[in-house]
Amino acid sequence: MAGDNGNEELRIGVYVCHCGSNIAGVIDPKVVAEYASTLPGVVHATDTLYACADSGQSLIKEDIKKYNLNRVVVAACSVKMHEPTFRAVVAEAGLNPFLMEMANIREQCTWAHGHDPEGALEKAKDLTAAAVAKASFLRPLDMIKVPITKRAMVIGGGVAGINAALDLGDQGIETILVEKQPTIGGVMAQLNKTFPTMDCSI
């Protein structure tokens, strides 16, 4: 069977992270990996202590070569944490970064269901299966490259904004500092001497 990946045979690798005890303290990642190995398209599934650590990353990279993987699923933490990490990992091994999918079995599973390890295990399996399912239909994609206007705007002319604008200016970047009041300075300009140095505020 093939997903929508042209006529290429699916060869999915699944990595189930322990995240130390963050995941493994509630469920057994090995069980999830064993289960994943039965899913259609999966040719290799294993658990790993820290998928995001150097050792985890090299494991994935080596396996991509060893098992000739064309999709990777990482069952670990939130995409907000490590999607960029694992995209980079598969890219380094020569796979298109969009052929990697994550299952969030930490924030949205073990951390939220500590009271229900059995329920958490079932959920982790399903989330992993869903990621495998999506992975089966992933397509290689290219990032869209956009040009950069080398100009900055800082909104708010208090001490934070003034300092940001000066630093940007010193980097040679033309910067517009927008302040809604008739003068910049913010609250600091209103203050008497300021702690911790007790120097004048302006």
Add this chain to the structure above:
Amino acid sequence: MVDAARHPKVDVRTYTEVERVEGFVGNFKVQLREKSRYVIADRCNGCGECAKVCPIEVPNYFDMNLAPRKAIDVPMSQSVPLVYSIDMDACIHCYKCVDACGKLEAIDFSMEDKLVWEDVGSIVVATGYSHFDPSVMPEYGYGRYPNVVTAIEMERLNNSAGPTAGNLIRPSDGANPKRLAIINCVGSRDKRFNPWCSNFCCMYAIKNAILLKQAYPDMDITVYYIDIRTPSKGYEEFYDRARKMDIHFTQGRPSLITEDPETRNLFVHSEDVALGRVTEREYDMVMLNQAAIPQPDADEMSSVLNISQSPGGWFMEYHPKLRPIDTPTDGIFLAGACQGIKDIPASVAQGSAAAARAGRVLHAKEWEIEPVVAVVWEDRCISAKGKKCGLCAKACPYGAIEYEVGKAAHVVTAKCHGCGGCVAECPHNAITQLHFTDAQILAQIHALLAEKPEEKILAFRCNWCSYPGADLAGTSHFEYSANERGLRVMCAARMDADFIYEAFRLGAGAVLYSGCHPQDCHYITGQRVGARRAERLLKAFEKMGMTPGRFRVEWISAAEGDKYARVINEMQATLDSIPKEKLLEEIERLRPQMEKRARRMRETPQVEKALEYSRELETAMTGKEV
């Protein structure tokens, strides 16, 4: 301040507001409103002759309205830029200033607000904070008792550049106070108003006590506090210095201030923890360390800038530990107290950090953005066949779809932000979204509902708010039912009605449809496109006789982890309240209708493959052929 005005690369635009922000990282377009000053900046040399002759006085915001300024004036003598402006609400049009200005001809009564567009690659938001108004706490009498002042007023009163030239006087009679009470945590750490600690008031309480003690060694100064918080470098030593200066620190939160109407002296009623009893002490003046609160226009700014807010209204960082300067919107960064209350050293540090983060973008030759854009299958679009449609273009918050009868709709990739609204709205399934195709999402739905679907709560979450909201529930260890099965799309706009029908067709116990609050939507109006669809679905399911609560629509922000957990638990309770046989019967009863409605989806390219795949998946999981 003057450094900024002098810097050749920094263009200071005061009296200017941000009206609109469009575009994306590297390519923002910002509309500014340059408010009319009625004084031509290039001609005004800051001599102030105009203010000398102006007969009208108005309260000066800069002096916390403790002192007046003229209708034509500057907020303070060191204003940057030193350009005068007229308060038109107060001006009586006597034109004395015009004469005083004379040959400079800097005053222009016909000046109007100017709207200008600026192109920038990156934006740093540093809009700061505002001050809590203690007059809502009747127990302290602020606003009724003239000698009760706020800390920020005290900063002006005890300031050599302030209205009294630094001579501290009581507002009631102009006398120098001999006994001063400083009260901490006014409106802070108080569940009635603001639960947070305002971070710097302990330190400025100590600062002001030290400064006043140095200026008036005989003054009797007492600081009332709950805890004194001095965690930064050198701060505890600073506190030590104050304690050695015969400044009193009394642990206790005053419950009441009363006033002697004759002398206008004040009586502070407070517990004194050290003494273990309630005390009542007399003072000449009381300073209230008012809480720091978000700017009054923070909500508005967050929607103009398309960034989110944390509980309380502070602007929200991408990640509190790992990306504290970034916002979830690429290219927009935060600095200073607008992100969370911080003192000057921390605000300055964050300003530099934001400049460095923005520099990373601005020094790049080009920037990469995710290709999660919409694409039209031209042969499926009915517009190409000469029929009127354009629903996709109507849904698009960015006007990214070119639509003309007779031609297939066309997505301008550079303008598409990838909400997926058009994809879900197209009645002919003629559009797809890369990386979030119908087939991909359908395959997930099938996998999540493969076993015992009637026990499952299938949760659609948007990428920016409710997915991170669910993350926050986990990070905070708010426990919720493990029957929840979540999946992520970019925006509520992408939550196709077909997905919901398909989920119920498969026998899902409950389905959650959740995204950002309307004002937090990452795609301007994407949430509204999703919300309108969700309303229609709610009505349709009600008509079908579905048990209320099995389909639920909730807007959950990235900060509302508690709400995410609560909603899931409530949905679990709904499921628990329906007897199993009744639930299964209802699922069977509704299945044909769901089937009918979801059928259209089957024509979508790749979907058949996804369904075939899911049958294989089910066989693999259950061991039986389906």
